[in-house]
Amino acid sequence: MSDSTTAGTIDLLEMWKRMVLIREFEATVQRLYEKGLVHGSTHLCDGQEAVAVGFAAALQASDYSTYTYRGHGHALARGMDPEAAFAEILGRATGVNHGKGGSMHLTDSRLGLMGSFAIVGAGLPVAVGLGRAAQMSGDNRVSVTFFGDGATNIGAFHEAMNLAAVWRAPVVFVCENNLYGEYSRIDLTTPVDDIAERASSYRMRSIVIDGNDVAEVRDQATALIAETRAGKGPILVECKTYRQRGHSRSDAAKYRPSEEVERWLARDPIVITRAQLLDQAVIGADEIDRTEAEVQAQVRAAAARAETAPWPNPEAITGDVYA
Numbered sequence: 150m151s152d153s154t155t156a157g158t159i160d161l162l163e164m165w166k167r168m169v170l171i172r173e174f175e176a177t178v179q180r181l182y183e184k185g186l187v188h189g190s191t192h193l194c195d196g197q198e199a200v201a202v203g204f205a206a207a208l209q210a211s212d213y214s215t216y217t218y219r220g221h222g223h224a225l226a227r228g229m230d231p232e233a234a235f236a237e238i239l240g241r242a243t244g245v246n247h248g249k250g251g252s253m254h255l256t257d258s259r260l261g262l263m264g265s266f267a268i269v270g271a272g273l274p275v276a277v278g279l280g281r282a283a284q285m286s287g288d289n290r291v292s293v294t295f296f297g298d299g300a301t302n303i304g305a306f307h308e309a310m311n312l313a314a315v316w317r318a319p320v321v322f323v324c325e326n327n328l329y330g331e332y333s334r335i336d337l338t339t340p341v342d343d344i345a346e347r348a349s350s351y352r353m354r355s356i357v358i359d360g361n362d363v364a365e366v367r368d369q370a371t372a373l374i375a376e377t378r379a380g381k382g383p384i385l386v387e388c389k390t391y392r393q394r395g396h397s398r399s400d401a402a403k404y405r406p407s408e409e410v411e412r413w414l415a416r417d418p419i420v421i422t423r424a425q426l427l428d429q430a431v432i433g434a435d436e437i438d439r440t441e442a443e444v445q446a447q448v449r450a451a452a453a454r455a456e457t458a459p460w461p462n463p464e465a466i467t468g469d470v471y472a
């Protein structure tokens with residue numbers, strides 16, 4: 150674990166607050182889903198918040214990111230307004246994409262949030278295109294793409310890695326290895342111990358990091374993004390982490406051994422960060438509890454406002470369509 154108070158402009162306390170915000174957001178989405186207010190399914194990121202928040206702390210505002218259906222945390226970590234995100238998930242006109250995208254498509258190009266993709270692997274070639282565009286225009290942006298361990302068995306992963314390597318494009322490939330692709334454990338589908346090994350086929354740099362320690366994620370991401378921005382070429386970063394809930398809302402995740410679940414719950418990124426904050430005397434126990442309750446109340450208030458937001462006008466259906 151790294152010393153959390155040194156690198157980066159976003160300090161440990163701020164990162165902890167963002168993770169608490171994301172966790173409460175997901176708990177609220179679960180409640181809204183149970184009330185029948187979320188159409189389709191939804192994929193929560195509980196347990197994986199440190200990857201989103203640590204990388205967001207290392208990115209510049211103009212950098213690009215693409216992510217997946219498990220992408221609420223990535224959008225919130227880079228500053229998406231929780232109320233507009235809830236409204237989107239509820240299909241309301243005030244949603245960040247006017248209610249047309251839903252849970253799997255939280256996008257805001259003004260924040261560099263270039264799309265969450267429901268097709269496994271689909272965000273990677275787009276991220277390479279964004280990185281290539283940045284490279285050709287010389288605007289110094291970096292493109293970061295987040296995807297799961299399962300996505301690394303998809304052709305688009307290999308095509309994207311190959312082209313990024315050939316072009317030396319400023320792309321950071323971030324695999325959130327949570328040990329499962331839907332209901333299958335990684336060893337049933339993937340013949341390598343570390344996903345990072347796959348970079349060698351493309352002579353690409355790679356690294357394995359602890360995806361549940363937000364300070365480590367931020368510090369490693371800050372250094373690796375700086376190198377990529379400086380022209381060192383793409384890199385594959387494997388973040389070891391764990392999905393605390395089932396794949397989607399219909400999955401009770403009974404296929405996981407209970408010792409495994411317990412081991413990873415003990416390594417909950419929010420719990421780890423809270424201990425670091427208390428250890429380093431950044432904040433006292435009472436204040437941390439008060440702050441947590443405040444952030445949670447703000448999230449719940451945002452959801453309540455979104456629940457009363459208007460539905461889109463039926464005429465709006467042909468708007469925002471590229472034709």
Ligand SMILES: Cc1ncc(C[n+]2csc(CCOP(=O)(O)OP(=O)(O)O)c2C)c(N)n1
Nearest residue numbers: 219267268269297298299300327329330331
């Ligand atoms: C091309 C494609 N194949 C299959 C699916 C169905 N599917 C949705 S999520 C998923 C598992 C992906 O696992 P992983 O990449 O590890 O991401 P995680 O869900 O663990 O975050 C699958 C197979 C899909 N959406 N797209």
Ligand SMILES: [Mg+2]
Nearest residue numbers: 297298329330
């Ligand atoms: Mg996975």
